[in-house]
Amino acid sequence: MDSTNNTPNMRLNQMLERLKESDFRITPQRYAVLHVLANSPDHPSVESIHAELLDNYPTMSLATVYKTINLLKQEGEILELEFSDLSNRYDGKKPYPHPHVICTKCGKITDPSQLNLEEITNKMMEETGFKIVSHRLDFYGICPNCLE
């Protein structure tokens, strides 16, 4: 269990607090998007968040989801996984870099247990002279379901 993410509501509250502190308004639409991001066990796309919310918020626009996502990105409250050939995916539960295992058939994304990349990151900084601030480690393959 992650100390920064004991329960979904705790994570939701953290996000809400961050927005309030930065003087952003908490609208029903924003609250709803945050709620999905704080509770999704998988890594939703903008499209899937929008689709999920349409039932309860029939006027919710895709633009609002995009704008909320960008706000959270800017505030460092979500992690964005970029894909050029399909839509991006987001992790609101663990907004810091961590490894992912991605099924290249169905798109399922799971988080394996934490790997410590600190030592490797330090080596990279020494070797390249970069000031490294983030990383991305993805394993691509076929998930157990798709293997059957």
Add this chain to the structure above:
Amino acid sequence: MDSTNNTPNMRLNQMLERLKESDFRITPQRYAVLHVLANSPDHPSVESIHAELLDNYPTMSLATVYKTINLLKQEGEILELEFSDLSNRYDGKKPYPHPHVICTKCGKITDPSQLNLEEITNKMMEETGFKIVSHRLDFYGICPNCLE
């Protein structure tokens, strides 16, 4: 020095051989794109490859560069680094997964010395049940030039 990539020409010849074996024609345009990919020390984009070739091939179209890149991808002869917010970048010298260090200011991409991820990959397979076939490890930061 990499055993599969002793000289640029060796890499170019490997690519040419692969296309010939698969019964693709070697046109001047394809040769030119392969030449750039086999010789670029950085990780070019489709746009930059096209721009570089326009001098000597004034009729070279962006579509042809894209089509050649897709051909090489399909043949496993280049590695694609996907970015959703800017254009993709390609590595023709080392077409297999390996770590990259990426400057988030100027976009420079460099290859640090090889890290062995085999052990970690095996652990991932055991833990998740995935059949892992590839990976992506990127470190993001500010390069020495941009730090000044």
Add this chain to the structure above:
DNA sequence: TTTCGTGCAAAAGCTTTGCATTAGC
């Protein structure tokens, strides 16, 4: 000569933006 590749222009897909309306605070 037949088949494949090129290049143009149009289309596609995701994301952002402009702007008038609406709603937090």
Add this chain to the structure above:
DNA sequence: GCTAATGCAAAGCTTTTGCACGAAA
């Protein structure tokens, strides 16, 4: 009441596709 957020539609970008012409084997 003031200012910021929403939602619609249009625009922007990268990448793909259709198709007629031209070139490789």
